[in-house]
Amino acid sequence: GQNIDQPTEMTATEGAIVQINCTYQTSGFNGLFWYQQHAGEAPTFLSYNVLDGLEEKGRFSSFLSRSKGYSYLLLKELQMKDSASYLCAAMDSNYQLIWGAGTKLIIKP
Amino acid sequence: IAGITQAPTSQILAAGRRMTLRCTQDMRHNAMYWYRQDLGLGLRLIHYSNTAGTTGKGEVPDGYSVSRANTDDFPLTLASAVPSQTSVYFCASSDSILGQENTGELFFGEGSRLTVL
Numbered sequence: 001g002q003n004i005d006q007p008t009e010m011t012a013t014e015g016a017i018v019q020i021n022c023t024y025q026t027s028g029f030n031g032l033f034w035y036q037q038h039a040g041e042a043p044t045f046l047s048y049n050v051l052d053g054l055e056e057k058g059r060f061s062s063f064l065s066r067s068k069g070y071s072y073l074l075l076k077e078l079q080m081k082d083s084a085s086y087l088c089a090a091m092d093s094n095y096q097l098i099w100g101a102g103t104k105l106i107i108k109p
Numbered sequence: 110i111a112g113i114t115q116a117p118t119s120q121i122l123a124a125g126r127r128m129t130l131r132c133t134q135d136m137r138h139n140a141m142y143w144y145r146q147d148l149g150l151g152l153r154l155i156h157y158s159n160t161a162g163t164t165g166k167g168e169v170p171d172g173y174s175v176s177r178a179n180t181d182d183f184p185l186t187l188a189s190a191v192p193s194q195t196s197v198y199f200c201a202s203s204d205s206i207l208g209q210e211n212t213g214e215l216f217f218g219e220g221s222r223l224t225v226l
Contacts, residue, residue: 004151035215042199042217043152087152096167097215099151 002026004100006088011106012078020073020086020103028093032064032071035087037102043087046073075105083107112136113218115200121224122190130185130221132200140203141183142167142215143175145196152199158183190225197222 012018035043049064154167158177
């Protein structure tokens with residue numbers, strides 16, 4: 001079956017760095033997405049990886065290893081506003097998105 | 110501001126009643142989607158539409174129907190609501206079919222919280 005695994009919750013300190021991991025098993029693969037979702041709000045797009053390697057976008061970076069079925073989202077210089085859930089989603093061979101349950105990130109001062 | 114508008118924002122509904130969740134986008138996106146989000150589960154696709162006049166079933170279509178009469182509107186109907194349909198419903202759109210021509214970025218509405226008693 002198809003599956004996405006990511007930690008349920010993580011805690012980090014303001015100003016620090018945190019890495020949120022995601023492993024996936026899909027029938028075929030057409031890319032890996034990360035979305036941010038603040039409590040009570042809509043998810044918003046953060047990144048898309050289809051090739052192996054690291055994509056950097058400001059304080060956020062996303063990494064993909066297709067051979068390992070693994071991705072991570074790296075958040076640097078954490079700010080209180082980064083407290084949110086981070087959703088990992090993989091696109092399968094039919095271009096359907098398979099979503100993880102999300103990682104709730106709690107930032108402490 | 111361009112985007113996706115969902116209505117109602119929240120609704121409490123008696124079991125057995127019919128309910129339509131409305132979704133309108135003004136970005137002229139071809140593809141639209143309905144997801145439900147439940148605690149501890151990932152977003153699950155209910156129905157989708159790749160272009161006006163066409164619809165398709167997602168992962169959890171039972172008990173739901175959709176229509177796509179034009180580009181902008183994509184209503185979701187619960188013919189006879191049941192308590193297991195209590196959820197937060199998100200409408201989303203993308204400027205083309207996922208995986209074709211673009212990165213597949215989805216734009217989401219603010220969600221409709223539905224409680225079925």
